[in-house]
Amino acid sequence: MISIPWTARIALRALKVNKMRSALTMLGIIIGVGAVIAMLAVGTGASRQIAEQMATMGSNLLIILPGSQTSGGVRTGFGGQTTLTLGDAEAIQRECQAVQDVAPIHNGTAQVVYGNLNWSTGVMGTTGGMNDVRDWPVGAGRPITDEDVRSATKVALLGQTVVDNLFGGIDPLDQIVRIKKIPFKVVGVMAVKGQSVMGQDQDDAVFVPVTTAQKKLFGTSFPGMIRQIMVKAKSARDLDPAEKQVTELLRQRHHIGAKKDDDFSVRNLTQMMQAAEQQTQIMTLLLGAIASVSLLVGGIGIMNIMLVSVTERTREIGIRMAIGAKTWDIRLQFIMEAIILSLIGGTVGLIAGVTGSQILSVVAGWRTIVSPFSALLAFAFSGIVGIFFGFYPAYKASLLNPIDALRYE
Amino acid sequence: MKLIEARGISKIYPLGEIELKALDSVSVTIEEGEFLAIMGPSGSGKSTFMNIVGCLDIPTAGQYLLEGVDAGKLGRDELAHIRNRKLGFVFQGFNLLPRTSALENVELPMLYNGVAVKERRQKAYSALKTVGLEGRENHHPNQLSGGQQQRVAIARAIVNRAPIILADEPTGNLDTHTSREIMELFQKLNGEAGITVLLVTHEPDIAAYSRRVIRFLDGRLVSDEKMQ
Numbered sequence: 001m002i003s004i005p006w007t008a009r010i011a012l013r014a015l016k017v018n019k020m021r022s023a024l025t026m027l028g029i030i031i032g033v034g035a036v037i038a039m040l041a042v043g044t045g046a047s048r049q050i051a052e053q054m055a056t057m058g059s060n061l062l063i064i065l066p067g068s069q070t071s072g073g074v075r076t077g078f079g080g081q082t083t084l085t086l087g088d089a090e091a092i093q094r095e096c097q098a099v100q101d102v103a104p105i106h107n108g109t110a111q112v113v114y115g116n117l118n119w120s121t122g123v124m125g126t127t128g129g130m131n132d133v134r135d136w137p138v139g140a141g142r143p144i145t146d147e148d149v150r151s152a153t154k155v156a157l158l159g160q161t162v163v164d165n166l167f168g169g170i171d172p173l174d175q176i177v178r179i180k181k182i183p184f185k186v187v188g189v190m191a192v193k194g195q196s197v198m199g200q201d202q203d204d205a206v207f208v209p210v211t212t213a214q215k216k217l218f219g220t221s222f223p224g225m226i227r228q229i230m231v232k233a234k235s236a237r238d239l240d241p242a243e244k245q246v247t248e249l250l251r252q253r254h255h256i257g258a259k260k261d262d263d264f265s266v267r268n269l270t271q272m273m274q275a276a277e278q279q280t281q282i283m284t285l286l287l288g289a290i291a292s293v294s295l296l297v298g299g300i301g302i303m304n305i306m307l308v309s310v311t312e313r314t315r316e317i318g319i320r321m322a323i324g325a326k327t328w329d330i331r332l333q334f335i336m337e338a339i340i341l342s343l344i345g346g347t348v349g350l351i352a353g354v355t356g357s358q359i360l361s362v363v364a365g366w367r368t369i370v371s372p373f374s375a376l377l378a379f380a381f382s383g384i385v386g387i388f389f390g391f392y393p394a395y396k397a398s399l400l401n402p403i404d405a406l407r408y409e
Numbered sequence: 410m411k412l413i414e415a416r417g418i419s420k421i422y423p424l425g426e427i428e429l430k431a432l433d434s435v436s437v438t439i440e441e442g443e444f445l446a447i448m449g450p451s452g453s454g455k456s457t458f459m460n461i462v463g464c465l466d467i468p469t470a471g472q473y474l475l476e477g478v479d480a481g482k483l484g485r486d487e488l489a490h491i492r493n494r495k496l497g498f499v500f501q502g503f504n505l506l507p508r509t510s511a512l513e514n515v516e517l518p519m520l521y522n523g524v525a526v527k528e529r530r531q532k533a534y535s536a537l538k539t540v541g542l543e544g545r546e547n548h549h550p551n552q553l554s555g556g557q558q559q560r561v562a563i564a565r566a567i568v569n570r571a572p573i574i575l576a577d578e579p580t581g582n583l584d585t586h587t588s589r590e591i592m593e594l595f596q597k598l599n600g601e602a603g604i605t606v607l608l609v610t611h612e613p614d615i616a617a618y619s620r621r622v623i624r625f626l627d628g629r630l631v632s633d634e635k636m637q
């Protein structure tokens with residue numbers, strides 16, 4: 001049988017004879033592969049973005065909100081029923097083994113004034129536990145201490161955005177800002193955190209002791225009221241036990257009967273993020289599938305051209321058969337042509353796809369990532385398209401009767 | 410030794426209502442080393458016979474044996490193998506691959522039986538030398554005269570040292586002078602290399618180069634005579 005390199009040479013020569021036609025046939029594959037790669041790049045970029053935001057949220061995080069998650073029409077939804085207290089937070093810290101740290105949160109919006117500048121921002125009453133729970137260290141100065149919480153001191157930590165908007169070039173440490181007209185001493189500046197999953201600027205925030213927020217800033221509708229509790233489990237494996245322990249403890253503390261619904265809800269942020277990530281993955285697949293259709297169309301283009309080529313070269317096939325070409329010699333020759341068409345198309349398509357993704361990220365501002373896997377996939381796929389769509393014309397050619405082929409006009 | 414043996418072979422083409430008997434119970438035996446001319450009017454079945462002998466076509470009825478092997482019992486690839494090793498074709502229309510140099514055209518049969526590149530090249534050169542085409546190795550068919558193209562085809566037929574050459578009106582497209590050169594080449598191959606030559610022709614002058622002439626008429630073998 002004829003060797004593969006020679007088959008490739010013969011195929012290349014045949015393709016060179018019809019340069020324009022070969023190029024146009026490749027174009028179908030180029031567009032197909034390019035589209036698959038670009039679409040996968042957009043999808044991968046999106047899920048990478050989510051993953052990174054997930055990391056900034058803090059890991060192994062549970063959020064406990066007042067009100068039931070399974071609330072029906074009667075309930076007013078999250079926050080409608082304020083049932084969580086600072087005592088709950090302390091109890092969780094004390095009693096739940098799977099929990100590493102707890103941050104009670106009592107927040108609201110307020111105007112922060114420094115000198116003649118003012119800035120409206122979210123003010124979060126919390127404890128020093130917040131730094132650990134949200135993996136968000138203090139950049140300069142000190143965190144909120146237990147003593148601050150105990151005595152409801154008027155100290156504040158500022159997010160970088162607040163610092164930028166109120167302090168220009170001045171060092172904010174030990175300066176006095178007014179929150180709701182009450183003077184607070186700035187004891188620290190938080191490290192830069194970046195955007196949240198929802199696209200919010202997390203650095204646009206001020207942190208004060210939770211007790212100060214309760215007593216001086218936002219008040220409470222009942223003693224010890226807080227708006228939410230953030231809990232960090234000891235590890236990813238401890239997330240489920242932590243959720244169970246917290247639920248049990250709070251039901252006990254809130255005196256909820258066995259058949260009654262919780263009057264709070266525990267949300268597993270990691271799970272929520274994973275759900276979001278899954279959605280982007282589905283989107284990626286969908287985009288990829290749509291793009292694959294163009295690859296399919298490209299493949300059909302190859303098949304079409306190969307069929308024409310077989311007809312045009314019937315005499316050549318006859319000559320080759322007369323001097324001893326076997327069934328697979330003829331088949332390989334045409335399959336090789338199809339493979340070469342689609343692999344060159346695949347390579348150019350790969351370049352087009354990578355360039356296209358870069359253009360997309362510059363022009364549309366989308367984050368795009370070309371993973372080696374998707375490149376490999378598109379490339380392999382184009383090879384398979386070549387074999388698949390090249391086979392039928394090759395098969396047809398190989399079954400020609402030698403004498404009929406030789407006589408073909 | 411019986412190289413080629415036809416036992417009552419017929420080739421029938423169904424043409425609507427009627428059947429066309431392109432070959433009608435032809436029986437003939439051809440020995441190794443013969444130089445045989447096939448004559449007959451147009452449409453008498455000469456080419457049909459040659460194609461069956463060349464394993465390019467199969468008879469509708471009867472048996473065709475090549476070196477004692479029944480070709481009717483062989484598969485496509487086995488027939489291809491026989492064509493490659495035992496048979497060399499020379500056609501009236503040359504049937505060279507276009508846009509392919511003389512050298513590569515001659516190399517073609519060896520491409521299909523795994524001869525190494527170097528040996529292939531060297532054999533193709535020497536075959537082209539045998540047919541007197543030294544220096545034309547890199548010419549493409551459209552850069553060669555009809556006679557030269559036919560020489561390339563002959564070089565291609567002998568390059569594999571096939572013991573049989575089948576030539577269907579090899580001089581049909583050539584002038585008298587060139588025809589004579591081609592026939593002398595066949596004669597040389599037959600005489601010096603002992604290659605069996607089967608040749609279809611309309612012209613008695615050409616047939617005169619052979620040592621045996623068989624004649625067809627309406628698909629039947631009507632005469633078989635030795636020449637002096």
Ligand SMILES: Nc1ncnc2c1ncn2[C@@H]1O[C@H](COP(=O)(O)OP(=O)(O)OP(=O)(O)O)[C@@H](O)[C@H]1O
Binds near residue numbers: 422449453454458
């Ligand atoms: N594929 C075919 N289908 C139908 N009839 C055919 C076919 N091939 C050949 N024939 C018929 O068979 C008969 C013999 O044809 P063949 O080609 O053998 O003649 P020939 O002796 O070679 O003629 P010429 O000298 O003109 O080449 C002719 O009548 C021809 O029409």
Ligand SMILES: [Mg+2]
Binds near residue numbers: 455456457577
């Ligand atoms: Mg004929």
